[in-house]
Amino acid sequence: MVTQVDDILRRNSLSVTESRKKILNLFLTMHGALAHGDIERKAGEKFDRVTVYRTLQTFVDKGIIHTIPTTDNSVRYALCKDNCREGHHHDNHIHFICIKCGSTLCLEDVSVPEVRLPKGFISSETEVVVKGICNDCKQ
């Protein structure tokens, strides 16, 4: 039986290995973004730190996941939903960090707002991170 995980890996011409399956599965089953630490904790009992680093890097390179900047200087990763492919990410959505539960979410439906820059400035990319209370925590 070919699982969704196997399929994604094959489509990206990656060898199907235990660690890749495990880590990719984490992203498919979890809502929200994962920090490196989360992944290491959840998959790291079985795999080496280095393998986790390399696997994440591979996934980013292939456009399977994308990184999310955070104010506290920790990198988080989330699945790319749309048309990302090798070497090119096209994430035009904003990211939301819940200050209550700490989870990071891609708000796919909220596109990045237009920003009016001063004269002489040319914009090529805009990152928006909103902090607040998420839908699950608003009680």
Add this chain to the structure above:
Amino acid sequence: MVTQVDDILRRNSLSVTESRKKILNLFLTMHGALAHGDIERKAGEKFDRVTVYRTLQTFVDKGIIHTIPTTDNSVRYALCKDNCREGHHHDNHIHFICIKCGSTLCLEDVSVPEVRLPKGFISSETEVVVKGICNDCKQ
């Protein structure tokens, strides 16, 4: 003669020391934000790494400077222009990173745009980082 630097330090009830004067002066004379590395390079010949770290932390705590998140996971610091005081930063402007010269600027005149969140999400803080070509580099 009481310099601007001395004045700022005194107003924040900080001892006026060589390292604080030197580092604060860097911020006052430079345009744009400084990464820790920049500061260490420019002031570090005279001062210990640890002193630079501690001085920056002190300035952030006092509301003299603020940190700027960057996508590449390096922290940058810039002077607080307006009503920041101990324990509370009120920076409502966006940040701009020039992909040509690498400098990071606070665009004080560009306020953070309103973002429409999905139902159930409450926003408390929004960070916007725009990448592109700055006024000096547009040639």
Add this chain to the structure above:
DNA sequence: TATTCCGGCGCAACTGAGTTGCAAAATATA
């Protein structure tokens, strides 16, 4: 100005994240 006191500094040592080289193991290919 001299003296005392306390905060700030430099040093050394440590922690933790992330990286690299290489041999062994797992996967793909024929």
Add this chain to the structure above:
DNA sequence: TATATTTTGCAACTCAGTTGCGCCGGAATA
């Protein structure tokens, strides 16, 4: 199955940032 290629795990390393502590310099008082 045999061979070639890719990936993994281990060990060792680098680099950013932190902590403890003794000493020095700035601030306060006389």
